[in-house]
Amino acid sequence: FAQYVPPYTEECRTNMYPPAGPTYKSTVAWYTIDLDTPPYKRWNQLLSDKKAELAMLNQVIKDLANAFVPSGKLVDLVDKKLPSLIETFPSPFHDELKGIADVSGVPLGEVLLFNIFYEVFTV
């Protein structure tokens, strides 16, 4: 248990490559995004494949939000107010986000929140 206490550090690892063993989970799949395709459609294939995973992450984030604000008002705010921001986003991002929301079935406000997570969490 003491190893959880900072500044725990192990000896420098060697011969970890090629990746294998308990610190390696899997390789990463490749997808092509064709920039000649209209922005609304260019993420279709990827999101068709990953919509279940995106929906699960989204549900986890909603559960966290509801844990902080049990009335559900925070999620309501994201679902009802955030989509109005979409048109202020530069091209091609607003069309891409709309396409992702439609293909994945995740509400637009929640797709948008996922995409601005960095700005939300830099405090």
Added chain:
Amino acid sequence: CTSVVAEDSAGKLFHARNMDFGLFLGWDVKNHTWVVTEYLRPLVVNLDFQKGNKTVFKSTSFAGYVGMLTGVKPGVFSVTMNERFSLDGGYIGIIEWIIGRRDGMWMSFLMRSVLENATSYDDAKNQLATTKLLAPAYFILGGNKSGQGCVITRSRTTSLDIWEIDAKQSQWYVLETNYDRWKDPFFLDDRRTPAMKCLNQTTQAKISLEKIYDVLSTKPVLNKLTVYTTLMEASEGKLESYIRDCPNPCMPW
């Protein structure tokens, strides 16, 4: 996050990163994991952005996320971004955006725009250093020839520091975690010291992407927040990524 750009003795540049995300976003007490981090891992994808059936840039990203955090423009440059925490943070940028002040750019959108449009290492550096942002950030940039590696420390409005590789002065790598280089890291979150120790132990003569993977696999550089590791080499347009895990004993961040 931890990002490294290193130059070997022949002047070849290597760029790699650990993407750490999900701090304080739900701790699973049973499995000793961060909840959001676990759910992000299945969303990691490598993307090949093409125009006219030719690669414009490659990136490691998350399905559903249209901005970029990690990428390489083959033959030109590679870039990663690390989170920079500040009281003058992104939430102020968001409020400004909502009330109509929209002269700043969303960080990940800027990264994508740079990967798509920048024509050289210097062009990318200039855009990342000067474009007004909604949130502070660290941009870590690698090029395709000797000396082309830097960390740009950004506030929302300006570049605070550009720290460059200078192999002639024994500065053969630049390493960024989530703290300004002129300050000590938070004592409970010092990934900088162990990463530097391992890089110094490796030496410039023996550095390679494989050796950097070793560094990024050493705890606490690898920790419970680490979603993926990406290895890049701009000159060859190489990008490879691996989903990571950090079995116990492992630091939560």
